[in-house]
Structure formats: structure tokens, C-alpha cells
Amino acid sequence: MRVNLTVNGRATAADDVWEGESLLYVLRERLGLPGAKNACEQGECGSCTVYLDGTPVCACLVAAGQAEGREVVTVEGLSRGGTPFPDAGPAHGDVSGEGLHEVQRAFLDAGAVQCGFCTPGLVVQAHALLAEADGVPPDADIREALAGNLCRCTGYEKILDAVRLAATRLRPPP
Numbered sequence: 001m002r003v004n005l006t007v008n009g010r011a012t013a014a015d016d017v018w019e020g021e022s023l024l025y026v027l028r029e030r031l032g033l034p035g036a037k038n039a040c041e042q043g044e045c046g047s048c049t050v051y052l053d054g055t056p057v058c059a060c061l062v063a064a065g066q067a068e069g070r071e072v073v074t075v076e077g078l079s080r081g082g083t084p085f086p087d088a089g090p091a092h093g094d095v096s097g098e099g100l101h102e103v104q105r106a107f108l109d110a111g112a113v114q115c116g117f118c119t120p121g122l123v124v125q126a127h128a129l130l131a132e133a134d135g136v137p138p139d140a141d142i143r144e145a146l147a148g149n150l151c152r153c154t155g156y157e158k159i160l161d162a163v164r165l166a167a168t169r170l171r172p173p174p
């Protein structure tokens, strides 16, 4: 079947999609967007988190057909002038990091990335948290928001640092 969807602001379609195929598979294997990671593929780790119509979801749990007519934003789409698709032009080749979203930049600056497998999911989830937050959220709120995102490397403290840093940069104290 064909699935029509909007990904990172661009209308697109995936052809020959199998009925049991996940949105994660479509993004990674058919649309060439490897940001969302496939770790558990069972909704347990959060590494595949993307926005679906503005709500963070585990893309591994969304059937491709469910994405018909809907809007997906991946971690690639968060950066300014981001990377809608790998063939979209010069932005794809930009490794300077200048276009990174504040949340993405904060993960780098806070040293919250080790192997990086969990990072795209954490970035999307943190982005969603901070979109609603007024200032730096309490640690309990950050932990709760990120509870579905597993990291086996960092011990989470640097991830909390990154979220606090991003919150400060997004809404500097008056």
C-alpha cells in the first residue's frame, strides 16, 4: 500500500508498505531518516520517539498505515533549516552544528551523549517537555517526562543537566 504523510514539513509518500510495517521502518528504511533509532522495537526504550501530529510517540508502535495523512516530525526536523530528507540539499551536509535546536545543542554541551543511541528519542521528548514548560522544570517533572526513555550509558544526570541547560537557554531568567 501507499502511505501519504508529512514528514518534517514536507509532504511525501511511501510505496509498497507492508501492512504490518511500522512508522519507524518507513522513516528509517524508506525515507532515509535514521535519527529515530530502532532498539527494542517494543515500545520499551523510547529511542524511536518522534512527534505524530504534535504528540511524542514511539514510532515502533505506530503502524505505518496509521500515519496516513498525518504529520510527523523527527529529531532531524527539530534543527533550524533542518534535514527534512537526506537529499534535501546543503543542510544535510552541515556538520557545523550551527543549526541545531537548543535542546540538541544542550545535549552536546552538557556531555549528555555517549553512544548516542538513546539521544534522538530523549531530544524529542525533552523538546516536548520544554515546549510546555515555563522556565526550568523541577527535576521530578523532567524525570517523569523522560521516564519512558532508557539510557544505558550516561546515568541520566547529564541528561538532566542538558534539559535544564536547554530550558535556561530557551527562556533565560528575567
Ligand code: FES
Binding pocket: 037, 038, 039, 040, 041, 042, 043, 044, 045, 046, 047, 048, 049, 058, 059, 060, 061
Ligand atoms: S525502539 Fe521503539 S520504544 Fe524502543
Ligand code: FES
Binding pocket: 112, 113, 114, 115, 116, 117, 118, 119, 150, 151, 152, 153, 154
Ligand atoms: S548514550 Fe548510550 S544509551 Fe544513552
